[in-house]
Amino acid sequence: MSDTDGKKTLGVRGPRSGSVKQSFSHGRTKNVVVETKRKRVVTPKPAAPKTSDGGGSKPVGGDPRKRPAGITDAELERRMKALTAAKAREADEARAREADEKSRAEERERRRAEIEQKEAEEREREEALKAKAEEDAKRLRDEQAARAKPAAPQPTPADVEAKAQKSAKPAPNRSDRDTRDQDARTAKPKGADDKRRSGKLTVNQALTGGEGGRQRSMASMKRQQERARKKAMGQSQDREKVTRDVQLPEAIVVSELANRMGEKVSNVVKSLMQSGMMVTQTQTIDADTAELIIEEFGHRVVRVSDADVEQVIEQTEDTPEKLTDRAPIITIMGHVDHGKTSILDAIRNARVTAGEAGGITQHIGAYQVTSESGMPLTFLDTPGHAAFTSMRARGAQVTDIVVLVVAADDAVMPQTIEAINHAKAAKVPMIVAINKIDKHEANADKVRTDLLQHEVIVEKLSGDVQDVEVSAKTGKGLDSLLESIALQSEILELKANPNRSASGAVIEAKLDVGRGPVATVLVQNGTLRQGDIFVVGEQWGKVRALENDRGERVKEAGPSVPVEVLGLNGTPEAGDVLNVVETEAQAREIAEYRQKAAKDKRAAAGAATTLEQMMAKAKADEDVAELPILVKADVQGSAEAIVQAMEKIGNDEVRVRVLHYGVGAITETDVGLAEASNAPIIGFNVRANASARNTANQKGVEIRYYSVIYNLVDDVTAAASGLLSAEVRETFIGYAEIREVFKVSKVGNVAGCLVTEGVARRSAGVRLLRDNVVVHEGTLKTLKRFKDEVNEVISGQECGMAFENYEDIRKGDVIEIFTREEVERTL
Structure with missing residues (x-):
């Protein structure tokens, strides 16, 4: 027996080399050569079976003398199990990788096959189209050749004689004739080399045609062949002159004039230069000059004015069968703190007052509620403070019914009288709501008596004006108020046509930071839908979104429905009229015309003074001290109300001058203007952005914020008083x-x-x-x-x-x- 019997030979296990296939995006792969170094693993011998003589057994794992020091049987067994599990896990991972690689390869093959199939189909389609085009062109050439071939004339005696002399000449040999025929067959048509693509494919070639580019249409080929045929037959190629009716305003740009005539701009400029006018295509010419050019080119002149652009929004009268019932529009008016918003709160079961600073209403709110009978009612809640006179005036202009709220413990007050005058000027019916009837000191009869002084006679005093005693706090009389409103609306028989282009009035407008310019619109006729193009005052836009009074997105709004409209290009004025038009071009043109008209009106108002008047005004201004301010508010109505309040502050010695007012946050531009004018900035329910705040701190510009108009007016009055001489x-x-x-x-x-x-x-x-x-x-x-x-x-x-x-x-x-x-x- 040899020394190595039953033992493994001792050897050195070196690193094993192999390759790994790496996959990348877009189907790319790469083979990488790797080396794997294996660690030496000590495998213990299997344990010997126990003997039957009871003399004990050998320890698990073989001879302890051949086992590493400090390793117990349990530890060795645990290591063996871990090694087996690791090998099984490696095998599973390897199988998973192979399956993944296989699926990726199959997917790549499938995609490659699809692409090749699509390319083959595209080539077949292109070859079929090219063959058809060549066949049509060949047939057309044959037809043209047949039409162009003249009839054979009858031979004359002279022709017969000349033909006989020609036949007497020696005939050319066969070789010369064959050469000429071969040259004629191999000659390329004219222009064939010009159309062959050479070099790289340029953008121009790709757009105009050629291999890989856009193919010429059949109509273009027919026109080319028709021109070639006419040229060969000696016919004139001049096209028939198209005479157009050219609309000509008071002034027109040269390029626009050429566009309306359908002529080249260069020809129009050339004609003007020949007339002695050195102009470019971007310059404006007057109507008389343009009329001469139009007549010179052979067109007809149609004179129009700039105001004709608004003819597209002229409304036609609706026939009675198109009209349907609509909800009444009710405006709540009255003195400040008489309970207008509280009554609306009780009707809407909401807390509108809680959202207003100081508990007073400073914006026009539009709300729609449904009465117990199921009848929709649209309410306009207008402010009662004296500064908001213009806002109440706008509320009365769009309303059907006015509810005049008078406190039973306070009777008729100054703003109550203003509300009565607005209602009378708008010629709308009035319902008197005597509020706070639950108070101990309430006296409804005194209210009715005081109203007599202003020609308001209630039904209890044998008049025609309905009066209802209500309490917003307890809810008493609110049902009677709604019944009176419903009765009055039935008498008015309010109707509108919802199936037409919408028109409405802007109740309020503001500049929202997240949503841009937003207008609260009360639709008066037609239906306003998402996507409609409209013009409102000097602004235009496309309805991007509609939101109702509860902040919910809606797709459309019918007559008497208040909605917030998003999608304007600028902030309109409160009180402007919204009209839906067909195209953006019409809307933009109308808005530009209105802007130009407003600018000309302001310029004319400033220029309509004589030199003596200007001198007198300048001399008067020298003796008057001015307090300049800038006003920025959250909505247009508040800004207007503040400006009106500022105009009332002052006397012959001092006055408040509003340098600029607008809607939206205070910007860096406002700070720059304030610094140049040494004026403070008044922010009403708005704040300055970060850059404006930093600039104001650096330049020492004062920014003051307000949310209640009382405080603003008081502070500005105190500041103006400081300019008075002691x-x-x-x-x-x-x-x-x-x-x-x-x-x-x-x-x-x-x-x-x-x-x-x-x-x-x-x-x-x-x-x-x-x-x-x-x-x-x-x-x-x-x-x-x-x-x-x-x-x-x-x-x-x-x-x-x-x-x-x-x-x-x-x-x-x-x-x-x-x-x-x-x-x-x-x-």
Whole structure:
């Protein structure tokens, strides 16, 4: 038996080399050569079976002498199991990788097959189209050749003789004739080399045709062949002149004129230059010059005015059969704090007041509610403060019914009278809601009596105006109020046509940071839908989204429905009319015309003054102190109301000047304007952005924020009062009579006086009276009692007085002594 029997030979296990296939995106793969170094693994011998003689057994794992030191049987068994599990896991991972690689390869093959199939189908389609085009072209050439071939004329005797002489000439040999035929067959048609693509494919070639590019259409090929046929037959190729009706406004750009005539811009510019006008295509020419050019090109002139662009939004009257019932629009009006919003809260079961600063309404809110009878009602809640007169006026212009809210404990107030006047001017029916009837001091009869002074006679006093006693707090009388509104709307028979282009009024407009310009629109006629193109005032837009009064997105809004419209290109004015048009071009043209008209109107208003008027105004402005301010508000209505309130602050000496007002956040541009004008910035329910805040801090511009208009008006009034010159008040303190005049060296004339009334003080002002006529007013240079300087001399004592820079004093003159006091004035 050899020494190696039953034992493994000792060897060195070196690194094993192999390759790994890596997969990348877009189907790319790469083979990488790797080396794997294996660790030496000690495999214990299997344990010997137990003996039957009870003498014990060998330990698990073989002979302990051949096992690594410190390894127990349990540890060795655990290691063996872990090794087996690791090998099984590696095998599973390898199988998973192989399956994944196989599926990826199959997917790549499938995609490659699909692409090849599509390319083959595309080539077949292109070859079929090319073959068809060649066949059509060949057939067309044959037809043209057949038409162009002239009929054979009858031979004349001269022709017969010439033919006989020609036949007598020697015939050319066969080889020459064959050469000429071969040249004719191999000759390439003219222009064939020009159309062959050479070199790289350029963008121009790809767009105009050629291999791999766009193919010429059949119509283009037919036109080319028709031109070639006419040229060969000697016919004229001039096309028939198209005469157009050219709409000509008061002024037109040269390029637009050429577009309307259908002529080349270069030809129009050339014609103008020949007429002596050196212009370019971007310059504007007047209507008379344009008319000459149009007639020169052979077109007809149709004169139009700029205002004709608005003819597309002229509304036609609806026939009675197209009209359907619509919800009434109710405006709630009244004095501040008389409970207008609270009544609407009770009707809507919401808390509108909680969202307004100071508990007062400062915006026009539009809400739609449904009564218990199922009838929809649209409410407009207008502010009651005096500053929002214009907003209440807009509310009355779009309303059907006015609900005049009067507090039973406060009776008729100034804004109540304004609301009555607005309702009468709008010629809409009125319902009087006498609120706060639950209070102990409520007196509804006093309210009815006070309304008589303003020609509002309620039904209880034998009039035609409905009156309802309500309490927003307890809910008393609200059902009666809704019944009165429903009855009044039935009498009015309100109808509209929902199946037409929408038109409506802008109740409020604002600039939202996240949504852009937003307008609250009350649809009056038609149906406003998402995607409609509209023009509103000087702005236009496309309805990007519609939101109802509850903030929900809706697809359309019919008559009498208030919605917020998103998608404007600018913030419109509150009170503007919204009209839906067909195209964006019409909307843009109308908006540009309105902007130009408004600009011309402002310029005309500024220029409509004579030189004398301007001089007088400048002289008057010199004596008036101004407080410049900038106003930025959250909505257009609030900005207008603030500006109107600012115009009322001031008098003949001081006034508030609003340099700029707008809607939206305070920007860096506003800060720059404020710095140049040394003016503060007033922010009403808006804030400055980060860059504007930093710039304002650097340049020392004051930004003040407000959310209640009372506080804003009070602060601006106080600031304007500071520009008033202080009022000087004089207080008489005494008289002194000059008894003698002394001439003192280094002092001048000194009056010896007797204080006859009051007291004489050195710090007081004095007037010198001669025969009760003031001859001098000034201050005292000295006041002496005997030889001592004193501050005060009382009545009945003698003293000496000398005037500052005045010595014409005489015996018998009277000196009036008084004090001056400056008192601050307020507006």
